[in-house]
Amino acid sequence: MLDVRRLRLLSDLERLGTIAAVAAVHSYTPSAVSQQLAALEREAGVALLRRSGRRVEFTGAGRVLVRRAATVFAALEETTAALAAVREGPAGTVRIGAFPTAVRTVLPAALVALGRDHPALELSVSELDPVAVPRALSDRRLDVGLLHDYDVVPAVIDPAVESVPLLEEAVHVAVAADAPFDTFADTREVDWILAGPGTLCHEVALRVTRNAGFAPRARHHVDDFDAVLALVAAGQGVALVPELATATLPDGVRLLDAPTRRRTRIGYRRGASDHPAVAAVVGSLQEAVR
Structure with a gap:
């Protein structure tokens, strides 16, 4: 029979790319990870990995097993949820x-409602870029996480993650009140305040401006x-901002x-x-938005 913990290491290797990265996530040494993967191969009775220089590559059997592993992990989550449902109500730690x-805008009301309605829940919130949420869920550092995407940069589907809609919002271009223009197209000749390179917000700004036929003239990079809005008010440039960020416009x-x-x-x-705890958090977040 295959060991589930070793199967998770194999799945993480496919996701993270190197044995060293898998070792770091699990607080193991690379040697320990290699030994566990070798033991998994013995359990499977077939080679799952092959060496290619300093790297390892998946064999055909290894890729089949990784694809099947997602079904195994989902079944384990469903079983855990079923056992938790036997209890009287949502309880335990939920990391969001x-x-x-x-x-700033959605979570406070949801947390207050959860504390009132489900006092046995222990809620922990971490600020996290949505790009990092799927990995944090897979690594079990989070139980629930907020993801977002834009119509110009659709989300990449992670097979290990399920999700339900929370909200859809407009995106605006924030400009100085005395700026001598009134349309998005007018911003092609002015300075821009962009998010840091490599972030989703940065990519969105590049895509939106490219679709409009120009590249933004980046002056500042602020996340x-x-x-960002303070810099716009100071006349330092224009910037894309989602509706949630404009609740208190300077x-x-x-x-x-x-x-x-x-x-x-x-x-x-x-x-x-x-899972009762997950369902409680999802319901409270959706109610907070409504």
Whole structure:
């Protein structure tokens, strides 16, 4: 019989790419991970990996096993959820990951409702970029996480993660109140405040402007939307901001329509949707948005 813990190491290797990365996630040594994977091969009775220089590659059997592993992990989550449902109500620790604007606007009301309705829950919130949420869920560092994408940059589906819609919002171009233009197309000749390279927000700005036929003239790179809006008010450039970030708009800033929308979803490990604690958090987040 295959050892589930070793199967998870194999799955993580496919996801992370190197034995060293798998070892870091699990607080093992690379040698220990290699030994566990060798033991899994003996259990399977077939080679799962082959060496290619300093790297390892999956054999055909290894790729078949990794694909099947997702079904095994989902079944384990479903079983855990079924056992938890036998208890009287949602209980235990739930680790929630959310991006900063959601932490400020959506989570407070949800946390208050959860504390009132489900006092046996122990809630822990971490600020996290949505791009990092799928990995944090797979690594079991999170139980629930907020994901988002834009119509110009659709989400990449992670087979280990399930999700349900939370909200869809407009995206605006924040400009100085006295800026001498009124449309998105007018921003082609002005300075831009972009998010840091490698972030989803940075890629969205590049895609939206490219679709409009120009490249943004980047002057500043800032990730925090409050700081971005302060710079816009100071005449330092224009920037894309989602609707959630405009709840408290500083003086000296006005908003123009941008040709994209942002969609936020609530993610959790595949098979965990019926877990009482996960379902309670999902319900409270959706109610907070309503």
